[in-house]
Amino acid sequence: MGTAIGLGGLNPPPPSDSTVRVRMIDTKSFMSLHAFSFVKPVMPGHERMSVTTVAFLIENERLGKKAMFDLGTRKDYWNSPPFTLTRIEAAIPGVKIEKDVTEILQEQGMKLSEIDDIIWSHSHWDHMGSPHLFPSSTNLSYGKGTGPFPTYPENPNSNLNADDFKGRKCVEIDCTDLHIGPFPATDFYGDGSLYLLDTPGHWPGHICALARTTPDTFVFLGGDICHFAGDFRPSEEIPLPVSIPADALLNSQKYPMPCPCEFFSAHHPQLREIGPSVDTKSTPFYQLSTHAHSTYKDPATAAITTYGMQKYFDADPNVMVFLAHDTSLLDHLPTFNESPDEDLNDWKESGFKQKCHWGWMGELPRYDKDGNVIGPGNREKPIVDGLWVDGALVEGFMK
Ligand SMILES: [Zn+2]
Numbered sequence: 001m002g003t004a005i006g007l008g009g010l011n012p013p014p015p016s017d018s019t020v021r022v023r024m025i026d027t028k029s030f031m032s033l034h035a036f037s038f039v040k041p042v043m044p045g046h047e048r049m050s051v052t053t054v055a056f057l058i059e060n061e062r063l064g065k066k067a068m069f070d071l072g073t074r075k076d077y078w079n080s081p082p083f084t085l086t087r088i089e090a091a092i093p094g095v096k097i098e099k100d101v102t103e104i105l106q107e108q109g110m111k112l113s114e115i116d117d118i119i120w121s122h123s124h125w126d127h128m129g130s131p132h133l134f135p136s137s138t139n140l141s142y143g144k145g146t147g148p149f150p151t152y153p154e155n156p157n158s159n160l161n162a163d164d165f166k167g168r169k170c171v172e173i174d175c176t177d178l179h180i181g182p183f184p185a186t187d188f189y190g191d192g193s194l195y196l197l198d199t200p201g202h203w204p205g206h207i208c209a210l211a212r213t214t215p216d217t218f219v220f221l222g223g224d225i226c227h228f229a230g231d232f233r234p235s236e237e238i239p240l241p242v243s244i245p246a247d248a249l250l251n252s253q254k255y256p257m258p259c260p261c262e263f264f265s266a267h268h269p270q271l272r273e274i275g276p277s278v279d280t281k282s283t284p285f286y287q288l289s290t291h292a293h294s295t296y297k298d299p300a301t302a303a304i305t306t307y308g309m310q311k312y313f314d315a316d317p318n319v320m321v322f323l324a325h326d327t328s329l330l331d332h333l334p335t336f337n338e339s340p341d342e343d344l345n346d347w348k349e350s351g352f353k354q355k356c357h358w359g360w361m362g363e364l365p366r367y368d369k370d371g372n373v374i375g376p377g378n379r380e381k382p383i384v385d386g387l388w389v390d391g392a393l394v395e396g397f398m399k
Pocket residue numbers: 124126127224324325
């Protein structure tokens with residue numbers, strides 16, 4: 001029996017030797033976002049955030065079960081309910097979806113009927129994918145409070161597609177079995193290999209997954225618990241290192257090498273929001289946005305939830321945190337798309353946590369010593385600009 005992770009002494013998961021095999025899928029969903037909807041205060045030069053989107057193939061080999069945690073964006077996202085399209089047109093400056101997750105699975109020789117369960121982190125269009133393309137034998141699970149039901153088109157104001165639910169077993173996950181760290185949780189397979197955690201704040205029904213990768217190690221699949229790793233890093237438990245690892249910055253010539261942490265910490269945005277007393281080496285760069293148009297439906301709760309993840313999971317050396325939109329994951333880790341046999345289970349031995357931990361800093365703008373923006377981070381341009389439909393740029397969706 002393995003020894004459980006510590007989680008700072010707060011409700012560590014019960015010991016178990018049951019694990020799940022976890023593989024990461026690049027959903028080929030690219031977005032450009034208005035930073036002010038996500039973070040505060042926005043750093044000058046970081047008004048747009050470019051994001052990728054990952055999903056996870058989870059396999060319980062002992063039980064012969066496979067699940068998908070999230071599905072990215074459906075390829076034909078312009079066929080989403082009007083509620084979703086209106087929001088995209090109003091708030092998302094760039095979207096391009098190159099593939100559907102169903103295509104990615106099938107390209108690697110997997111039948112959709114092999115997927116027993118789809119688990120949505122939450123009911124946002126960039127995570128729900130295309131359940132309607134899976135056979136009716138695939139169950140659909142989502143957190144308690146997901147809605148609004150009834151679905152579209154019966155309810156014109158719902159962002160949920162009736163077709164995704166029709167004819168299949170749909171399960172509302174109620175996390176009432178146990179607590180793991182600060183979060184109410186449930187044991188999905190009943191063997192300690194995969195826990196689902198109630199992680200409220202961003203959107204009603206939001207859940208995260210804690211998947212056991214070895215008896216002693218876990219990956220925390222964060223969905224959109226928050227959207228940027230700088231929302232909870234650095235921290236008191238893992239402060240900025242003296243120099244930022246070169247591979248986190250993709251060895252780019254744009255940075256001094258070695259790159260002293262002051263290159264970033266001198267321009268810490270909370271110096272403006274909170275004031276000069278901020279410890280720039282151990283305070284997360286961003287707070288979650290709190291205004292009426294914030295992506296966080298309940299910003300105060302989202303901040304507490306994000307803090308809980310940081311303190312009890314990100315800080316634990318036996319847990320690696322994966323946010324759905326963390327670009328550094330695709331910079332550094334194997335994907336099911338490219339190497340379908342490679343899983344993430346040896347993340348600790350492979351040093352994946354260290355490789356990805358500071359990658360978000362490469363998304364920040366660069367400043368001179370006076371605080372003037374010199375230029376963007378690692379990425380010259382946004383990954384995507386404008387709304388792309390079937391390979392063409394469009395003004396909007398309403399024909
Ligand atoms: Zn998202």
